[in-house]
Amino acid sequence: TFPKSVRIVEVGARDGLQNEKTVVPAATKIELIDRLTACGLQTIEATSFVSPKWVPQLADAAEVYTGIHKRDGVAYPVLVPNEKGYDRAREVGVTEIAVFSAASEAFNRKNINASIDESIERFRPVLERAKADGVKVRGYVSTVLGCPYQGEVPVSDVVRVAERLHALGCYEISLGDTIGVGTPEKARAMLRAVAEAVPMSALAVHFHDTYGQALANLHACLEEGVSVVDSAVSGTGGCPYAKGATGNVATEDVAYMLAGMGIATGIDLDALVETGLWLSAQLGRATSSRVAKARSSH
Numbered sequence: 001t002f003p004k005s006v007r008i009v010e011v012g013a014r015d016g017l018q019n020e021k022t023v024v025p026a027a028t029k030i031e032l033i034d035r036l037t038a039c040g041l042q043t044i045e046a047t048s049f050v051s052p053k054w055v056p057q058l059a060d061a062a063e064v065y066t067g068i069h070k071r072d073g074v075a076y077p078v079l080v081p082n083e084k085g086y087d088r089a090r091e092v093g094v095t096e097i098a099v100f101s102a103a104s105e106a107f108n109r110k111n112i113n114a115s116i117d118e119s120i121e122r123f124r125p126v127l128e129r130a131k132a133d134g135v136k137v138r139g140y141v142s143t144v145l146g147c148p149y150q151g152e153v154p155v156s157d158v159v160r161v162a163e164r165l166h167a168l169g170c171y172e173i174s175l176g177d178t179i180g181v182g183t184p185e186k187a188r189a190m191l192r193a194v195a196e197a198v199p200m201s202a203l204a205v206h207f208h209d210t211y212g213q214a215l216a217n218l219h220a221c222l223e224e225g226v227s228v229v230d231s232a233v234s235g236t237g238g239c240p241y242a243k244g245a246t247g248n249v250a251t252e253d254v255a256y257m258l259a260g261m262g263i264a265t266g267i268d269l270d271a272l273v274e275t276g277l278w279l280s281a282q283l284g285r286a287t288s289s290r291v292a293k294a295r296s297s298h
């Protein structure tokens, strides 16, 4: 059965901008996040405190996080890959973070230069410190429906990594189809299997739309009862270490579908469409949101 309401985790400022060819100024990122706050989003991933050599696009993480106008009741999590990232995030007062691993060894190696086991060992002290500091930690599992290096990813590997991150203390596990190759019944089966090990209320789904399947995958997973959905305004996104992957499913399109299904999100769709069009103008290209295209074509 479908959930009554859905919390959208807006990842455009992080996943959306980490892969841009041109450097997006910090002021633009700050304006984006402030606009998203005004659209009624409850969770807005702000940036990543990863190595600036690995992701130059987000080297301005501290400046962006400090510059945004944080609204009470809205969470602004950031990605943290290790203790160094945790230190940098805490220096500017971050109160919610996300750690990230993958169901595929080969992808994990390319993305964070570690095996799955090593990455989990790296997160252990981060989670211990976060617990002591009262910082909430989300966990990402990438390549849950396919890997750019390994191809097929067994569902049992997804379950194992999700279970370990949850056991380590992550309050929510986001299941990422990093390269957007999944199809609805495959996504449903994967989610069902994970939900046997981690409660559905602690799961989120994160679909990239490379093959145009994201909304269909989402619909199947909503029917299974998942109630947290990651998406990016204007459909930006991609991972620099996942060649060929395109953007996340557009938040505008998710919000439109959910509204049509009578599922509450708290989002002002008109304001969101405007924000997405503003962002695509800043980036100098067309929006990937079908809803935004439909609404701006007359």
Ligand code: HMG
Pocket (backbone or CB within 6 Å): 015, 018, 048, 049, 050, 051, 052, 053, 054, 055, 079, 081, 082, 084, 085, 086, 088, 100, 111, 112, 113, 140, 141, 142, 143, 175, 176, 177, 178, 179, 206, 208, 238, 239, 240, 241
């Ligand atoms: P490494 O090179 O193995 O790290 O990278 P290291 O520990 O050997 O350190 C090398 C240098 O980096 C040192 O500096 C460190 O101080 C520095 P040097 O001595 O050479 O001057 N360093 C840092 N600097 C700033 N902040 C830090 C940090 N850590 C080390 N946190 C590392 C390992 C994990 C750091 C690197 O691989 C990395 O940063 N990777 C991040 C990659 C990334 O951000 N990928 C995209 C996000 S994941 C994603 O998009 C998927 C998702 O959307 C879900 C989905 O779609 O599936 C979440």
Ligand code: MG
Pocket (backbone or CB within 6 Å): 015, 176, 178, 206, 208, 237, 238, 239
């Ligand atoms: Mg992603």
